[in-house]
Amino acid sequence: MLLIIEPTPTPGSILIRLAVRLCPINPHPSLAGFAKSLAEAEGEDIWKNKMTIIRNLSRAISQVLQSPGCGCQTSIVPVRCIGVSPRQVTSDASFHSVSFSETDHPRVLITGGLGQLGVGLAKLLRKRFGKNNVILSDIRKPADNVFYSGPFIYSDILDYKNLREIVVNNRITWLIHYSALLSAVGEANVPLARAVNITGLHNILDIAAEHSLRLFVPSTIGAFGPTSPRNPTPDLCIQRPRTIYGVSKVHAELMGEYYHYRYGLDFRCLRYPGIISADSQPGGGTTDYAVQVFHDAIKTGKFQCNLKPDTRLPMMYIDDCLKATLDVMEAPAELLTMRTYNINAMSFTPEELVQEVQKHVPELEVTYNVDPVRQAIADSWPMNFDDDNARKDWGWKHDYDLPELVTTMFNFLGAESRIAQAN
Numbered sequence: 492m493l494l495i496i497e498p499t500p501t502p503g504s505i506l507i508r509l510a511v512r513l514c515p516i517n518p519h520p521s522l523a524g525f526a527k528s529l530a531e532a533e534g535e536d537i538w539k540n541k542m543t544i545i546r547n548l549s550r551a552i553s554q555v556l557q558s559p560g561c562g563c564q565t566s567i568v569p570v571r572c573i574g575v576s577p578r579q580v581t582s583d584a585s586f587h588s589v590s591f592s593e594t595d596h597p598r599v600l601i602t603g604g605l606g607q608l609g610v611g612l613a614k615l616l617r618k619r620f621g622k623n624n625v626i627l628s629d630i631r632k633p634a635d636n637v638f639y640s641g642p643f644i645y646s647d648i649l650d651y652k653n654l655r656e657i658v659v660n661n662r663i664t665w666l667i668h669y670s671a672l673l674s675a676v677g678e679a680n681v682p683l684a685r686a687v688n689i690t691g692l693h694n695i696l697d698i699a700a701e702h703s704l705r706l707f708v709p710s711t712i713g714a715f716g717p718t719s720p721r722n723p724t725p726d727l728c729i730q731r732p733r734t735i736y737g738v739s740k741v742h743a744e745l746m747g748e749y750y751h752y753r754y755g756l757d758f759r760c761l762r763y764p765g766i767i768s769a770d771s772q773p774g775g776g777t778t779d780y781a782v783q784v785f786h787d788a789i790k791t792g793k794f795q796c797n798l799k800p801d802t803r804l805p806m807m808y809i810d811d812c813l814k815a816t817l818d819v820m821e822a823p824a825e826l827l828t829m830r831t832y833n834i835n836a837m838s839f840t841p842e843e844l845v846q847e848v849q850k851h852v853p854e855l856e857v858t859y860n861v862d863p864v865r866q867a868i869a870d871s872w873p874m875n876f877d878d879d880n881a882r883k884d885w886g887w888k889h890d891y892d893l894p895e896l897v898t899t900m901f902n903f904l905g906a907e908s909r910i911a912q913a914n
């Protein structure tokens with residue numbers, strides 16, 4: 492629970508916020524009533540009697556928590572901390588952002604939503620929560636099909652005020668933060684990667700804390716480095732990545748967890764492996780080869796791989812990745828023993844992937860032209876990812892192994908190229 496205290500807080504205003512946050516749909520009468528009487532008495536120098544206030548406050552809270560009429564889960568409301576908001580709010584924005592009509596469905600904002608993963612996630616979430624409850628945002632111009640498939644809004648995560656306005660005006664309750672520069676493009680432009688991945692994240696964290704949002708930030712296998720155990724890599728171990736991307740993701744993991752413990756932010760984070768998708772292009776990472784091979788196999792029958800044939804990395808089909816994201820966002824807080832989890836599906840080398848691809852396109856010709864930057868990155872990343880905690884805690888389970896992944900990719904891309912040929 493996050494309680495934001497104004498510059499001159501009064502017992503009444505604190506209690507009204509507390510009542511609303513404990514049960515936004517139906518503030519508990521004893522707490523709400525007590526808050527009202529305190530608010531009325533505020534003119535009478537009520538701070539003089541602090542002990543009475545604290546005693547009555549604890550009594551009112553415990554009544555609320557024990558009340559069967561309160562629709563809120565008691566397990567998620569313990570008063571973790573009553574602290575000052577990370578960026579002090581001068582207005583009553585946080586109070587007004589809690590709407591009494593927010594009931595069944597979350598209102599979701601996805602940042603960086605036009606990359607490899609965002610459009611697919613929006614589709615999945617819209618199916619579950621309704622089209623208009625999921626807003627895609629990015630700094631790029633959306634394709635027609637994306638623009639007409641549901642709400643889209645321009646949002647630069649470096650613009651704090653604009654981001655805050657979007658969250659307030661759209662009564663956002665879940666924020667999925669996808670904007671980032673990935674590993675290879677990050678090394679090519681370190682200042683921009685630092686700005687987007689680190690400064691941008693600070694904006695996101697503050698806005699999420701200020702407005703009590705549930706926040707998802709993906710991390711990556713790239714958050715580990717050459718001194719981490721690589722086969723397998725557990726959730727908790729040495730993390731000394733050697734890319735700006737990896738450093739920024741470790742920073743995101745630690746800052747998110749810190750905000751969780753310090754301000755009660757509902758921060759959730761999964762470390763994704765390399766993600767393979769058919770209908771969206773990767774944005775400049777080290778694992779991109781594993782998507783490119785499918786397109787080249789179909790288009791030209793020739794593929795040049797930029798990693799060595801025996802470079803083993805953890806990978807996952809996009810549907811599994813998006814399902815995991817929704818599952819962890821919906822998981823009851825009491826199941827989460829950690830706030831950052833590894834997830835995995837399979838591990839393979841380019842050689843093994845090519846063998847599987849050649850079962851579908853036997854004439855595929857493959858050459859290796861190693862990119863030293865990407866190879867050095869891949870050599871420092873996990874080979875196998877240990878995701879036992881995600882499986883134990885909230886029931887994570889992947890559906891796609893290597894053969895299913897390859898068949899699914901060809902089914903999709905084959906159908907697409909047949910449609911293109913027919914037109």
Ligand SMILES: NC(=O)C1=CN([C@@H]2O[C@H](COP(=O)(O)OP(=O)(O)OC[C@H]3O[C@@H](n4cnc5c(N)ncnc54)[C@H](O)[C@@H]3O)[C@@H](O)[C@H]2O)C=CC1
Nearest residue numbers: 603605606607608647648669670671709711763765766774
């Ligand atoms: N695709 C993958 O294999 C993996 C992805 N992830 C993480 O998942 C998230 C999404 O990944 P992808 O969709 O693959 O990334 P992507 O690189 O395809 O897309 C990132 C998006 O962020 C946007 N962006 C850049 N600067 C921005 C700014 N200032 N404001 C708003 N948006 C901005 C870009 O326009 C782009 O559409 C990222 O955080 C990434 O680190 C983690 C592990 C693996």
Ligand SMILES: CC(=O)[C@H](N)C(=O)O
Nearest residue numbers: 673674711776777778
């Ligand atoms: C694994 C990732 O985070 C991403 N695909 C990259 O290669 O940079």
